[in-house]
Amino acid sequence: MVKTVFFLGATGYIGGSVLQHLLGTPGEYSITALVRNADKAKKLETFGVKTILGNLDDSDKIQQAAADADITIHTAHADHVGAAKAILAGAKVRFEKTGVAPIYIHTSGTGVFTDHALGTHYDPAKLPLYDDSNRAVLDSIPDSAVHRNVDLIVLGGDEEGYVKSYIVLPSTIYGLLTGKLVDAGIANPHSIQIPIAIKASILRGQGAVVGPGENEWPHVEIHELSDLYIRLLKAAIDGTATHGRDGLYIGENGTYLLKDAAKTYTRALHAAGKSRTPEPESFTKEDIDKYFGGPYLGSNSRAKAVRAKRDLGWAPTKGDADFFKSIEEEVASILADPHGTELHELR
Numbered sequence: 001m002v003k004t005v006f007f008l009g010a011t012g013y014i015g016g017s018v019l020q021h022l023l024g025t026p027g028e029y030s031i032t033a034l035v036r037n038a039d040k041a042k043k044l045e046t047f048g049v050k051t052i053l054g055n056l057d058d059s060d061k062i063q064q065a066a067a068d069a070d071i072t073i074h075t076a077h078a079d080h081v082g083a084a085k086a087i088l089a090g091a092k093v094r095f096e097k098t099g100v101a102p103i104y105i106h107t108s109g110t111g112v113f114t115d116h117a118l119g120t121h122y123d124p125a126k127l128p129l130y131d132d133s134n135r136a137v138l139d140s141i142p143d144s145a146v147h148r149n150v151d152l153i154v155l156g157g158d159e160e161g162y163v164k165s166y167i168v169l170p171s172t173i174y175g176l177l178t179g180k181l182v183d184a185g186i187a188n189p190h191s192i193q194i195p196i197a198i199k200a201s202i203l204r205g206q207g208a209v210v211g212p213g214e215n216e217w218p219h220v221e222i223h224e225l226s227d228l229y230i231r232l233l234k235a236a237i238d239g240t241a242t243h244g245r246d247g248l249y250i251g252e253n254g255t256y257l258l259k260d261a262a263k264t265y266t267r268a269l270h271a272a273g274k275s276r277t278p279e280p281e282s283f284t285k286e287d288i289d290k291y292f293g294g295p296y297l298g299s300n301s302r303a304k305a306v307r308a309k310r311d312l313g314w315a316p317t318k319g320d321a322d323f324f325k326s327i328e329e330e331v332a333s334i335l336a337d338p339h340g341t342e343l344h345e346l347r
């Protein structure tokens, strides 16, 4: 039977990637997307996606659309409390009407597993390795962690039993998104974390990193991440995926040091005449406040993807070498784009 899907974040990097997959299996899903840009909404309709014009503060629209759907996939914003609450309110209405708990796939991030290291390497006594198959370590995440307030709201809905929640936690996502929604000018092909460091480096005329850049993050390639979402969706529909507090799925397939990423983009920027030297220096405190709104890029994130690989058959093949190669491609793409250095909020 055709499943009804309410989709948030359709025009984004993660969302565009996931939506392209869904559109690849016509007849399986009837999709309605919340879109705030009228031109993009019109274009999306030509792909057979119904649209609701609105933004994440339109709680009534979100609640109604979630109440109308078997499945809600939210890839728009890991920190938007109102949107998560409205989705849950809609799910509750649906449960009370049908007696069946709808599926809610939420997007968080491995920012939830971070410290405040200012570019130094993590202290294992203070920052554990968060393995997503280890319930005890996941339950120890501080309530004050990044994204955690929204994750706890989502988990609360699952605990009450009226919704089945699945939370995907991508790490640093890399790679230029390709596909028909990008070609049509609908989906954003760029990630956030490494591109913003590249853009800040271009704007200051010198490649840089937070502190010494000894901090470490996991990474995952965008197309492989969307495969995780699709596998999770199918397993959630089949009833084989674990949910709630046992339904956190990390997207990760390798790690990198920020200084090595910075060396790669600084070399590439220098070769293009956009960095005074080929070796990165440290961002100043003023740079960090101006470009990033805080030293988030100096944190460590320690996360291990076990659950999706073990339970969903997710088998990413892209690793560290692909990550570093993608940085060179990202530099070339940003430099080729006349609007390439426009800054977006770091989330």
Ligand SMILES: NC(=O)c1ccc[n+]([C@@H]2O[C@H](COP(=O)([O-])OP(=O)(O)OC[C@H]3O[C@@H](n4cnc5c(N)ncnc54)[C@H](OP(=O)(O)O)[C@@H]3O)[C@@H](O)[C@H]2O)c1
Binding pocket: 008, 009, 010, 011, 012, 013, 014, 015, 035, 036, 037, 054, 055, 056, 057, 075, 076, 077, 078, 079, 107, 108, 109, 110, 169, 170, 171, 172, 173, 174, 188, 190, 191, 192, 193, 347
């Ligand atoms: N990229 C990563 O490496 C990464 C890793 C982990 C977690 N995450 C989290 O995943 C989420 C999505 O990331 P992304 O890289 O896909 O970002 P993105 O490319 O900027 O996509 C965000 C999507 O959400 C929509 N959106 C955002 N705020 C909205 C609002 N107020 N009203 C309506 N629509 C809104 C955007 O619409 P418009 O097209 O109209 O802007 C776009 O469709 C973020 O919360 C991010 O923190 C990202």
